[in-house]
Amino acid sequence: MHSSGLLVLSSHVSALCKGDVLSKILKNAKKLVNSTLYVHLNNAHAPLGENANYSCLRDTLSRGIVAQQNAGNAFHADMLPFVAKFYSEASILCNNIDVNLLLHNIGTDANAPTNQFNTPINCILIDHPAPNHSFLRDFVASSLCVCDNDSRNTVFSTPVYSVLEDLQIHGSEEESSMIGKYDATVIGGTFDRIHHGHKVLMSEAILLARRKIVIGVSDGPLLERKTLKELIQPVEDRKTSLKCFIRFVARPDLELHLETITDPYGPSITVPDLDVILVSKETEKGGHLVNAKRKERGLSQLKVHVIGQGTLLGETENAIDDIPFEEIKVSSSSVRFNLLGTLLKPARTPTHDFIPESLPKPYVIGLTGGIASGKSSIAKRLENLGAIVIDCDKLGHQSYLPGSRANLEIAKHFGSDIVDDNGVINRRALGERVFSDKREMDKLNSIVWPEIESLCKKEIVTSVERHSHPNAPVIVLDAAILLEAKWDRLVHEVWVVNIPAAEATVRIMERNRLSEESAIKRIGSQTSNKSRTEQANVVLSTLWEPSVTQKLVEKSWQALQERISKKDPEKPKL
Incomplete structure (x- = not known):
């Protein structure tokens, strides 16, 4: 098994689109590569001709280069459905592998500038049953512009594997039209944690662009209705990921313009020299709305290209109110959902010097969340799985009892x-006095929080003294003010429970019988979900x-047990 590999697809793109060819190739590739797979497509232009000798890899690859030279700024029409099918298959068969389809040679002549490919390649894969290893290595070194001597020497010693046994796919010669490039394309979306759906969108935008690609990246109010919006990466991180992907797979002379947008249209209605807007099927109508806005501003109309279909739609005069710059909904939300219960940042080193040396050190989780977030229900579920739960709200009540230090200081x-x-x-009476005076509230907190x-x-x-299990316990501090009171210094991990403000409002109104205004005011007086999430180890x-x-809690608990076992392998799981 290799951590990275380069897959050279010598077959014509029209043949690769047929049946289960791609499925077979990717299944075999996954057996050899477990982290990163780069894919070089050699034949994406005109068919190779009746006299092509498909049994000879040298002939197949060489003719592909000739076809590229003759194509100019055009490529085979099957390239667009191939991109969609390729990434769709990869998302299913290689979901744990970072798969990238290189596009620098598609729709360009052989003299076009090529990216320097200095990324380590641990193996070379080919869709040919009997490849000439030395020729293939030389082809990779030259076609991918591996120029420095160390990288070239590495390529010449890289192992070669065949990922397809059937030569029949090399014989597809069906006629199909060629697609020419446009000067500039524009796309938009959230682009949170680049996934295969985003790669389809970006790849088609790259393929159709001759000179530049313009991208609007959503932020601010455009994120408000996103599921688990607190887990969306910062906009600058998302822009960096976009830039890295495009710079890696596209030819180096393609201009890239990235713009943060806070309205649904962004650069699509402000940049004059655009030709094509790319949308998903769900947001196709929004593309026409963009044209309506451009018409109002006296700008040229854009072709509306629906990704994955390989067709360019004509203009329409009927603008329909829809948001054009909506991210592909295939997996963006599911990617964030899958982050729930996982460790988002390394565990902390807590201060446990108050625990006697004779006792085993517990693993402490700080569980927090806003009002009506369901924090207490999760605490109960964790208790049922074996955790010891300490309810800090109840300790808060104890801190006010007669005779306590806090009681005396408050009086x-x-x-x-x-x-x-x-x-x-x-x-x-105390509450009436402090809720209207921040200074008095701060004073009360400075008295009560240390006591708690x-x-x-x-x-x-x-809890550690009473724990009868041979290994140290997992203790959960259930505390709404965990972060505000700085009690996170006592814990290994902060677990934050989030729900959208709208859902919290409904729950508070039903549970506390408050008006909507009062519920919203209570939520607004607390630390924001965003602030909590930024400090969370687990969400x-x-x-x-x-x-x-329940499934999320069980997933979180299982992952926690695995982390504890790795930290101290001799300790059994709870």
């Missing part, structure tokens, strides 16, 4: 009128059915 600062004859604090932390530490020690959500929440 001293806020006055004896909020304390009855038995030393019990009238928390309603002290009680929490005692509970941790007591969870109770947005879906309880059965989904």
Whole structure:
């Protein structure tokens, strides 16, 4: 098994689109490569001709180069459906492999500039049953512009494998039209964590562009209705990923313009010299809306290209109100959903010097979330799986009890009128005083939070002492103010439970019988989901059915056990 590989597809693109050819190739490639696969397509122009000797790899590859030289700025029409089929198959068969279809040689003559390919290649794969290894290595070194001596020497010693046993696919000569390039293309979307659907969109935009490609990257208000929006990468990170992908797969002279957008249209209605807008089938109508806006501004109309279909649609005068720059919905949300319950950043090193040396050190999770997020229900599920849960809200109530340090300090600062004859604090009266005065609220927190932390530490020690299992326990601190009170210094991992503000509003109205205005005000007074997520090691959500929440918690727990085992292999799992 190799970490990376280069797959050279010598067959004509029209043949590769037929039946299960791609499926066979990718299945065999996955047996040899487990991390990164680069794909060089040699025959994407005119058919090779009746006299082509398909049994000879040298003849097949050489004729492909000749066809490229004769094509100019055009490519075989089957190239577009091939791109969609290729990435669709790869998403299923190679979902754990980063697969990239190189496009620098498609629709360009042989003299066009080529990217320097200095990325390590651990093996070369070919869709030919009996390849000439030395010729193929030389072809790779020259076709991919591997110029420095170290890289060339590495290529000349790289192992070669065949990933297809059937030569029949090399014989497809069906007539098909050629597609010419346009000067400039434009696309848009969120582009969160580049996946195969994004690669189809970008690849077709690259193929159709002769001079430049313009991309609008959604941010701000355009993200508000996205599922799990807090897990969307920062816009600059997304733009960097786009740039890296396009610079790697496209020819180096293709101009790239990236623009952050906060409205649905972005550069599609402001840049005059555009020719084609690429959309998904779901947002095709939005492409025509772009043309309506361009018409209002006196700009030229764009061709509307629906990705994956290989056709260019004509103009329409009927603008339909839809958002044109909507990301491909195949897997963007599912990618973020799959991040739930996984470790997003390395675990912390907590301060546990309050635990006696004689006791085993527990693994501590800090569980937090906003009002009505379902945090407590997740705590209960974790308890059922074997965790020890410490309810910091209950400890908060204890901190106010008569005789406690916090009780005495509160009475001293806020006055004896909020304390009855038995030393019990009238928390309603106290609340009325602090909720309208931030300075007084901060003072109250400075008194109560340290007391709760002290009680929490005692509970941790007591829980470890009572724990009968041979290995150290997993302790969950269920704390709404975990981050605000800086109690995260006590934990190895911060687990944040998020739900959208709209869902939280509905839950608060139903649970607390509050008005919508009051519910929104309560949510607004808390730390934002975005801020919590930025500090999270693990993110969870109770947005879906309880059965989904249970599966997410079980997934999180299993992953946690695996992390603990790796940290200390001698300790059995709970």
